[in-house]
Amino acid sequence: MKWLSLILSCILPSITRSMHTFPPGFLWGTAASAYQTEGNNTKNDWYYYEQTEKQKPAAKRKLAGECGQATMQWQNYEQDYDIAQKMGVKIHRLSIEWSRIFPAADKPDMEALAIYKKQLISLHQRGIKTIVCLHHFTIPIWVLHKGGFLNRDYFLAQFKQYLEVVIPFLAEEVDYWLPINEPNIVPSASYLIGMFPPFKKNIFQYLRVYRLMIEMHAAAYHVIKRQNKTAPVGVAFAYMHFQPFNAKNKWQQCLSYLSDKWANRIFFEAVVNGRWAFPLGWGAAAPDIKGTLDFTGLNYYTTLYLKNTGPVPFKKGDVITDMGWVVYPKGIYAILHQLFKITNKPIIVTENGTATTDESFRIDYFKSHLTEIHKAMSEGVPVKGYMAWSLTDNYEWQHAYSKKFGLISVDPISMERTLKKSGWWYKEVIEKNGL
Numbered sequence: 001m002k003w004l005s006l007i008l009s010c011i012l013p014s015i016t017r018s019m020h021t022f023p024p025g026f027l028w029g030t031a032a033s034a035y036q037t038e039g040n041n042t043k044n045d046w047y048y049y050e051q052t053e054k055q056k057p058a059a060k061r062k063l064a065g066e067c068g069q070a071t072m073q074w075q076n077y078e079q080d081y082d083i084a085q086k087m088g089v090k091i092h093r094l095s096i097e098w099s100r101i102f103p104a105a106d107k108p109d110m111e112a113l114a115i116y117k118k119q120l121i122s123l124h125q126r127g128i129k130t131i132v133c134l135h136h137f138t139i140p141i142w143v144l145h146k147g148g149f150l151n152r153d154y155f156l157a158q159f160k161q162y163l164e165v166v167i168p169f170l171a172e173e174v175d176y177w178l179p180i181n182e183p184n185i186v187p188s189a190s191y192l193i194g195m196f197p198p199f200k201k202n203i204f205q206y207l208r209v210y211r212l213m214i215e216m217h218a219a220a221y222h223v224i225k226r227q228n229k230t231a232p233v234g235v236a237f238a239y240m241h242f243q244p245f246n247a248k249n250k251w252q253q254c255l256s257y258l259s260d261k262w263a264n265r266i267f268f269e270a271v272v273n274g275r276w277a278f279p280l281g282w283g284a285a286a287p288d289i290k291g292t293l294d295f296t297g298l299n300y301y302t303t304l305y306l307k308n309t310g311p312v313p314f315k316k317g318d319v320i321t322d323m324g325w326v327v328y329p330k331g332i333y334a335i336l337h338q339l340f341k342i343t344n345k346p347i348i349v350t351e352n353g354t355a356t357t358d359e360s361f362r363i364d365y366f367k368s369h370l371t372e373i374h375k376a377m378s379e380g381v382p383v384k385g386y387m388a389w390s391l392t393d394n395y396e397w398q399h400a401y402s403k404k405f406g407l408i409s410v411d412p413i414s415m416e417r418t419l420k421k422s423g424w425w426y427k428e429v430i431e432k433n434g435l
């Protein structure tokens with residue numbers, strides 16, 4: 001008997017591992033964004049704030065450094081896509097930088113747009129599908145100077161002008177559209193907690209910007225559908241996982257419930273049910289916004305604990321990443337179920353990954369999250385793909401280059417690319433279609 005249990009304990013883990021096979025056609029992918037990788041983007045609000053922050057004494061700066069030339073992806077994309085192809089990547093996510101297409105009002109730079117199209121073609125030539133995001137955090141300086149996100153009518157008119165130029169031009173090379181990256185994070189990081197430019201802490205502005213982001217999403221949806229009725233349109237949504245710091249504390253349970261409603265669900269109330277739910281509104285109908293989601297893209301990294309006094313990012317004893325975020329794979333499992341319940345739509349994980357310089361840590365992070373995704377799928381949640389964040393190390397917003405999320409490292413001087421241990425591991429996962 002003792003022998004039998006010993007043999008079983010050796011064999012069972014490998015059987016369980018081999019059970020994490022994903023369905024045929026599962027979209028194994030990588031993700032990146034324009035500003036974080038392209039380099040020499042000097043026409044947007046982040047660039048503008050990097051310059052103004054630079055004038056302040058070091059201790060007062062809210063941004064750790066400048067984006068500068070990033071990975072010079074604009075010049076080096078062929079190299080990056082060669083490595084992605086070598087990894088066996090099935091889909092790659094990238095974004096279009098609004099300020100490259102419109103460095104100034106009214107005059108699109110068609111040469112820049114043509115380079116995006118070349119990138120999409122070169123992905124397709126490598127057998128890699130494309131998923132294109134139209135807004136990943138940044139806005140042109142000239143829009144900023146007219147009030148930016150707070151000047152709704154002007155902003156929407158200019159954003160629509162951008163959409164009308166970009167969407168028809170790129171449409172035939174785009175397999176999936178993501179109009180907006182994290183329509184809930186831009187308002188909260190920039191206007192509620194003051195972490196991103198313009199570093200505001202104003203709940204009314206937060207709500208205005210959140211509403212505008214939903215309108216931006218819907219505007220893009222309609223332009224895309226006018227171009228091609230069957231093009232799948234989603235969103236890259238950072239569905240925040242909240243939990244009470246003390247699981248039994250009723251008030252903290254209540255805070256978690258309300259935070260979920262006010263940070264996450266209001267978005268889906270609008271785009272799925274066409275309703276401006278509180279606190280975005282008092283329940284008024286939003287017919288133009290209703291039904292503007294074909295699939296949900298989920299960006300997931302961590303959980304947030306809620307104490308009576310507010311959120312805390314981790315507890316004593318938690319495993320945390322270089323961002324100071326808890327590793328909490330169960331959260332993605334819970335959210336996948338919840339999202340499917342709310343939307344009844346297929347899901348693509350559009351971002352998941354960790355900042356670390358320890359490759360075993362990164363691999364474990366991916367493994368634990370993919371295991372939970374697999375579990376949710378085996379229970380009926382239709383997850384169609386998974387995008388590791390990020391293809392390369394890149395500019396990590398307020399932290400500049402101090403955080404490493406990439407499967408590929410990039411030498412900041414020579415720009416030489418090297419596939420990391422986690423990249424080789426991911427290649428194997430893709431080959432085996434599972435882990």
Ligand code: BGC
Pocket residue numbers: 033036181182185238299351389396397
């Ligand atoms: C953003 C990425 C960012 C990542 C890690 C996501 O919220 O979309 O641009 O690099 O988180 O912080």
